[in-house]
Amino acid sequence: MSASNDTDKLPAKKVDPIMQEYAKRILGEDADMPDEYASLIIEARRRGRAGLPQPHLKPHRCDKHLQDFLDGIFLGEIWQPARVYFRCLGSKQGEEPERYTLQGDPDSLKR
Incomplete structure (x- = not known):
């Protein structure tokens, strides 16, 4: 057919x-x-x-910068972590900026 x-x-x-x-x-x-x-x-x-682990997947190289940015939003530090995150997104691999150090306590955000 x-x-x-x-x-x-x-x-x-x-x-x-x-x-x-x-x-x-x-x-x-x-x-x-x-x-x-x-x-x-x-x-x-x-x-x-x-929701099972996927050991063969690698996180994006800017994931930690994104986490700093999101933590900064809840700690009242928005602009500096955002600037570092967006610089990371625009950078080439291996040329990422240093991570932003939050002034507040990010552990206070964890449950």
Whole structure:
């Protein structure tokens, strides 16, 4: 009834470059892409929605600056941490600014 084409037989990584790029972000640029990397991505999303740990994912390099900025909002220090955070976002990897040291006690924000 339906004619199968050659793309049905190819692994997903050869068919979809967008999925390949996404998998490289998750696994790292130097990692070899397994044939079933699409199932890895689906598993990572499932684990993320379930709140389970995802040891193969790395946090963004500016995450700590973002945390300082968010803590600063609740401690009344907004502009300095925001400036450092946005400088980090605009910087190249390896050229991130030093972290802002909050004047208040960020531990008081934790429950």
